[in-house]
Amino acid sequence: MAIFRSQVLVCGGTGCSSSNSAKIKEQFESKIEEMSLDKEVQVISTGCFGLCEEGPIVVVYPEGAFYNKMTVEKVDRIVEEHLYKGRLVKEYLYEDSIDEDIIKSLSEVDFYNKQKRVSLRNCGIINPEDIREYIAKDGYMALGKALTEMTPVEVIQVVKDSGIRGRGGGGFPTGVKWGFAAPNKADQKYIICNADEGDPGAFMDRSILEGDPHSVLEAMAIAGYAIGATKGYVYVRAEYPIAVKRLEIAIDQAKKEGLLGKDIFGSGFDFDVEIRLGAGAFVCGEETALIASIEGKRGMSRNKPPFPANKGLWGKPTIINNVETLSNIPQIINNGAEWFRSFGTEKSPGTKVFALGGKINNTGLVEIPMGTTLEEVIYDIGGGCPDGKQFKAVQTGGPSGGCITRDHLKTPIDFDSLVELGSMMGSGGMIVMDEDNCMVDVARFFLDFTVDESCGKCTPCREGTKRMLEILNKIVEGKGTLEDLDTLEELSETIKNTSLCGLGQTAPNPVISTLKYFRDEYEAHVTSKTCPSGVCQALLSYKITDNCRGCTKCVRVCSVDAISGKVKEVHEIDQDKCIKCGACMEACPFDAIIKK
Amino acid sequence: MQKTMNLKENQENFKELKTYIEEHKGEKGILMQTLHKAQKLFGYLPIEVQKFISEETKTPMAEIYGVATFYTQFSLTKKGKYVISVCMGTACYVKNAQLILDKLKKELYVEEGETTKDELFTLDATRCLGCCGLAPVIMIGEDVYGKITPDDVPKILAKYK
Numbered sequence: 001m002a003i004f005r006s007q008v009l010v011c012g013g014t015g016c017s018s019s020n021s022a023k024i025k026e027q028f029e030s031k032i033e034e035m036s037l038d039k040e041v042q043v044i045s046t047g048c049f050g051l052c053e054e055g056p057i058v059v060v061y062p063e064g065a066f067y068n069k070m071t072v073e074k075v076d077r078i079v080e081e082h083l084y085k086g087r088l089v090k091e092y093l094y095e096d097s098i099d100e101d102i103i104k105s106l107s108e109v110d111f112y113n114k115q116k117r118v119s120l121r122n123c124g125i126i127n128p129e130d131i132r133e134y135i136a137k138d139g140y141m142a143l144g145k146a147l148t149e150m151t152p153v154e155v156i157q158v159v160k161d162s163g164i165r166g167r168g169g170g171g172f173p174t175g176v177k178w179g180f181a182a183p184n185k186a187d188q189k190y191i192i193c194n195a196d197e198g199d200p201g202a203f204m205d206r207s208i209l210e211g212d213p214h215s216v217l218e219a220m221a222i223a224g225y226a227i228g229a230t231k232g233y234v235y236v237r238a239e240y241p242i243a244v245k246r247l248e249i250a251i252d253q254a255k256k257e258g259l260l261g262k263d264i265f266g267s268g269f270d271f272d273v274e275i276r277l278g279a280g281a282f283v284c285g286e287e288t289a290l291i292a293s294i295e296g297k298r299g300m301s302r303n304k305p306p307f308p309a310n311k312g313l314w315g316k317p318t319i320i321n322n323v324e325t326l327s328n329i330p331q332i333i334n335n336g337a338e339w340f341r342s343f344g345t346e347k348s349p350g351t352k353v354f355a356l357g358g359k360i361n362n363t364g365l366v367e368i369p370m371g372t373t374l375e376e377v378i379y380d381i382g383g384g385c386p387d388g389k390q391f392k393a394v395q396t397g398g399p400s401g402g403c404i405t406r407d408h409l410k411t412p413i414d415f416d417s418l419v420e421l422g423s424m425m426g427s428g429g430m431i432v433m434d435e436d437n438c439m440v441d442v443a444r445f446f447l448d449f450t451v452d453e454s455c456g457k458c459t460p461c462r463e464g465t466k467r468m469l470e471i472l473n474k475i476v477e478g479k480g481t482l483e484d485l486d487t488l489e490e491l492s493e494t495i496k497n498t499s500l501c502g503l504g505q506t507a508p509n510p511v512i513s514t515l516k517y518f519r520d521e522y523e524a525h526v527t528s529k530t531c532p533s534g535v536c537q538a539l540l541s542y543k544i545t546d547n548c549r550g551c552t553k554c555v556r557v558c559s560v561d562a563i564s565g566k567v568k569e570v571h572e573i574d575q576d577k578c579i580k581c582g583a584c585m586e587a588c589p590f591d592a593i594i595k596k
Numbered sequence: 597m598q599k600t601m602n603l604k605e606n607q608e609n610f611k612e613l614k615t616y617i618e619e620h621k622g623e624k625g626i627l628m629q630t631l632h633k634a635q636k637l638f639g640y641l642p643i644e645v646q647k648f649i650s651e652e653t654k655t656p657m658a659e660i661y662g663v664a665t666f667y668t669q670f671s672l673t674k675k676g677k678y679v680i681s682v683c684m685g686t687a688c689y690v691k692n693a694q695l696i697l698d699k700l701k702k703e704l705y706v707e708e709g710e711t712t713k714d715e716l717f718t719l720d721a722t723r724c725l726g727c728c729g730l731a732p733v734i735m736i737g738e739d740v741y742g743k744i745t746p747d748d749v750p751k752i753l754a755k756y757k
Contacts, residue, residue, distance in 0.1 A: 019740075201685050203724075206726050239722075276628070280723065295624070297663065298662055363728055
């Protein structure tokens with residue numbers, strides 16, 4: 001293997017790929033060749049660095065110089081100055097990485113220094129399409145250790161002792177789950193990796209699959225050894241083409257190296273992995289629905305028990321773990337349960353990856369120890385709301401979660417504290433909302449999602465969520481009454497208690513939590529028929545300000561003759577006639593028409 | 597379930613689908629993968645293709661139709677040359693993706709899920725595309741456009757006309 005003096009890492013995650021990172025990589029390669037540096041400098045495409053807001057991202061080692069918002073045009077100068085002459089191109093470096101002439105390396109940047117990367121340890125560092133790089137970072141060592149030095153019972157014990165809980169949202173202890181499946185006698189057992197990341201605003205599983213696919217495969221094999229399964233499936237969303245491609249490459253390479261397949265490490269243990277593509281159904285993230293989908297049926301959930309650990313895929317004992325959960329496993333085996341427990345809290349050990357999005361300065365992926373407060377995540381790492389706007393709420397847990405307000409920002413994040421606040425961890429999406437977001441509209445948005453995604457099997461979820469959505473639509477259109485709010489609460493309770501699976505049981509959460517913390521906004525919609533945040537179209541009205549010069553352009557475009565006034569005088573809109581089409585606002589050359 | 601297709605023009609595709617089905621005969625739970633394959637070949641799943649799969653795999657038509665209509669990725673109608681997907685994930689939604697969708701509807705004279713008369717564009721509202729850092733995001737074919745405003749829409753569309 002050749003030795004290079006410098007490495008250029010170009011982010012090849014979905015976010016940066018969308019903004020042309022492949023072209024940037026090509027430009028680096030051709031310029032480096034042109035300057036005859038190709039024997040000294042290596043260009044590598046990696047997984048996600050996490051700071052998607054600043055993408056496309058390029059990091060140059062050994063300095064750890066962090067170039068943000070890269071363009072193809074910037075490449076030549078970086079090659080000529082930095083790689084050839086050894087002078088960093090300061091004006092292209094990430095602003096936060098420069099501190100009074102001192103250039104900080106990646107790990108010292110505010111965004112990264114509060115993070116603790118366990119799941120994401122290899123993302124943005126190794127080339128995910130080369131198994132040798134994973135092996136160089138202790139890859140497949142844990143599998144070797146488990147197969148040659150440990151019994152299956154010992155493996156399960158270590159995972160139990162580590163206290164790791166399912167990162168997909170449920171928070172069920174992983175080791176206990178494995179322990180259920182292990183003693184079951186069957187001619188075939190299965191391991192399934194749940195990569196059906198349907199939660200809008202969450203993309204950690206995709207980033208792990210794109211940046212470090214082998215960690216998931218290794219963990220699946222370890223899980224297989226622990227419970228006695230020889231076959232694994234990765235159920236992945238078809239919307240993630242890059243992740244699927246990298247997984248396919250990883251499986252091929254692992255098979256070639258004998259790290260998957262027959263008689264791994266000469267231990268006599270066989271394990272094989274296959275990919276199954278989802279087809280766009282949120283409910284398939286639920287275990288029993290996912291199993292139905294792999295079986296080639298409609299993804300509908302069923303009653304539990306029997307639990308999949310006893311009767312799962314094709315009626316055989318099956319363990320389903322989420323991507324992020326699995327990516328922790330090899331390190332737990334390597335470093336021990338105590339090491340894992342040294343992060344996080346007593347009841348929720350370890351770290352958790354969150355996807356920061358919405359109205360926040362640093363959108364991207366962050367991995368923090370459990371127990372970090374929301375405030376630290378949103379302000380210290382996330383950099384607060386942009387444009388000086390007021391923070392209003394943070395939504396966690398996606399369509400199953402709820403909103404957390406400013407009053408609770410000091411809460412340490414773990415599985416239980418979020419549930420206490422009426423939200424949940426979910427898969428780790430965190431959407432920040434500012435004063436311009438209407439909470440009724442947000443609740444309506446999530447209900448719209450669950451109505452669409454309900455599989456239709458049980459009545460409370462199928463019919464109940466629909467009725468809730470109808471009421472919310474009524475409210476945002478200004479036709480709601482105070483009684484409707486009580487009906488919403490009553491419906492929520494019923495759906496929560498009587499739905500078949502997790503989708504229905506948690507679907508009312510966005511409504512319950514916004515009703516609890518933002519009742520005043522609901523009341524403004526139903527009593528004074530106004531939307532305090534100025535979002536709900538039907539409750540807004542158009543007004544002409546004093547900027548009007550009386551050019552009469554608006555009069556001409558108004559299709560219902562609602563605007564009147566004399567030439568060169570301020571005009572007026574008749575609110576009874578106005579149909580709120582917005583044509584006047586678009587036509588006005590003086591920006592004199594406002595929507596309020 | 598409308599839309600008939602030209603069987604002659606698609607002969608090659610049917611042949612390839614048949615080979616795929618034969619290669620995977622006896623594999624458990626292969627129906628979804630078969631539908632994925634068929635959609636890749638034909639671009640959508642018209643009734644003729646579903647019938648073909650039903651006959652070749654000896655699976656009841658009801659089951660195939662059930663699966664094809666359950667999952668949003670499978671389409672029973674023909675799509676335009678360019679599919680415009682407006683991301684309606686939470687991150688994009690709170691950054692006004694709805695306004696982008698409204699603007700597209702206005703520009704193309706279609707509603708969500710519809711195709712323009714010239715069969716050039718199909719307008720879809722999709723689930724989270726996972727590039728929340730670029731919100732609001734739209735995808736046209738394979739191209740991703742991030743951090744856009746309603747005013748950018750006509751310019752972007754012009755590139756494809």
